[in-house]
Amino acid sequence: MNTRIWFVGAAALLLAACDGMPMGSADSAAGFMTKVPERVIEIAAPNQDLTRVRIDPVDGCYVYRYVGPVETTLLPLRTREGRPICSRPAEVPAESTG
Secondary structure (H helix, E strand, O other), X not given: OHHHHHHHHHHHHHHHHHHOOOOOOOOOOOXXXXXXXXXXXXXXXXXXXXXXXXXOOOOOEEEEEEEOOOOEXXXXXXXXXXXXXXXXXXXXXXXXXX
């Protein structure tokens, strides 16, 4: 009888600890666009989630949220030809003189 009480108490504590865990519903805080530009939709390859898109501040290219079997990550949004879709041209690295 005493073991059952401990088991029920431990299970209740374990379930209560899971209650406050975030479940990935913070899309607006992550900076995803509410409306993807029409031109981007036209040139994007199929099988990419266009409902969760944002611009990577590092390179200015569009990325989308990919939900895989193991993890959720951001992948570059690509055209049908496999090229990344960017909002600004790629910067050419400065050549060193010397």
